[in-house]
Amino acid sequence: MNYKTHINGGILVGLYVNLQMSNTSIISTGVFLGGAVVGSIFPDIDHKNSYIGKKAKTISKAINKFAGHRKLFHAPLMYLLLYSISIGMINDKLLLVGIKGLFLGVLSHLLLDSFTIGGLPWFYPLSKKKFSLGSVKTNSKVEDILCGVLIFINIVIVLDILHITSVFTFTQK
Ligand SMILES: [Zn+2]
Secondary structure (H helix, E strand, C coil): CCHHHHHHHHHHHHHHHHHHCCCCCHHHHHHHHHHHHHHHHHHHHHCCCCHHHHHCHHHHHHHHHHHCCCCHHHCHHHHHHHHHHHHHHCCCHHHHHHHHHHHHHHHHHHHHHCCECCCECCCCCCCCCCECCCCECCCCHHHHHHHHHHHHHHHHHHHHHCCCCCCCCCCCC
8 A cells, every 4th residue: 555545544543542542642653653664664664655755765675675575565574573682671661652553553554454355464574475355456546545544533533532523432532
């Protein structure tokens, strides 16, 4: 999927999870959401023509060469391992919030990619088999619609938070 869909998926899960947490300051909310947005586009660094790949072409090319596309950098098990390691190593509270946002964003990316025709290697590197829950083609009309729906939900959540609307129950605190 393209970066617009991924960013909106990241914002959606970021907003949702943030609303579940208690006593969140504006700063920690910002760091959490920022982490989620970066995480939501990060896995595509393994593809030089992706949005993030174009921003960091040299790194992207190197990663693609040694890891391939939609393999190690799209492997849930790798991120689970990295998450466990970083959570164990970091003590700074705000940095931890950012790391949690980052991995949540990555999770949203992997989930969305699971709905593409190509699918996702859920158990890589244990198995190369890719699993697909849908048949969405990147940059297709269906993806445009999905992206539009995500943008719409995000706008409503923000309006709910600002007490302009009250559509969702999880936004009520
Ligand atoms: Zn991807």
